Amino acid sequence: MRRQVSIKEQGKPRFKFVGETIAELRKVVWPTRQEATYLTTIVIVVTVIVAIALWVVDLGFSELMNIILLK
Numbered sequence: 001m002r003r004q005v006s007i008k009e010q011g012k013p014r015f016k017f018v019g020e021t022i023a024e025l026r027k028v029v030w031p032t033r034q035e036a037t038y039l040t041t042i043v044i045v046v047t048v049i050v051a052i053a054l055w056v057v058d059l060g061f062s063e064l065m066n067i068i069l070l071k
Helices: 012-027 033-069
Strands: none
């Protein structure tokens, strides 16, 4: 069964959500600048390592295809 909702009650859930979101954001323990810098550095280093590994694999497959197709 659907309950009847008055026009006055329709806007309340939106504002309740915003209030709850702000309350949750106040509970967050944000990282320090040093922690953020350290973690960002780790992400960049891992990204570069993975990019180089994928480049080497791609280069290997390209050479393999050249050997197979141009033989």
